[in-house]
Amino acid sequence: MFQTFRMMSLATMFAALFVIAIPSAVASDYTTGVADKFARGFANTVTGWVELPKEISNTSKAQNIGYGLTVGLAKGVMHTIGRTVVGAVELVTFFVPNPEYVHPRYVWDPFDTETTYGAK
Secondary structure (H helix, E strand, C coil), rough: HHHHHHHHHHHHCCCCCCCHHHHHHHHHHHHHHHHHHHHHHHHHHHHHHHHHHHHHHHHHHHHHHHHHHHHHHHHHHHHHHHHHHHHHHHHHHCCCCCCEEEECCCCCCCCCCCCCEECC
């Protein structure tokens, strides 16, 4: 009788441990995901305009200065709008964690990398 009670007590303690530990681990992942998305959204909203000189510079290096000032300017305008809008959407919906949509994560990371969009 005493041994059965002891086994039941141990089983209840282990069950309680899992009931408490698993949600707190999930809450930690949720908190990290939410904070990361908020920071990413804020940074991309505020620094989205840096895509303009970035694309002019990168296109000029890849082709020539004339191509960079025309096509690079057009690409820069499009990426500026894209990064800023995605950043604003991430900032407004930060409480719903999801994967990154803009790559690279920040406009400066690394600066010479072409910006792409889509979940990876």
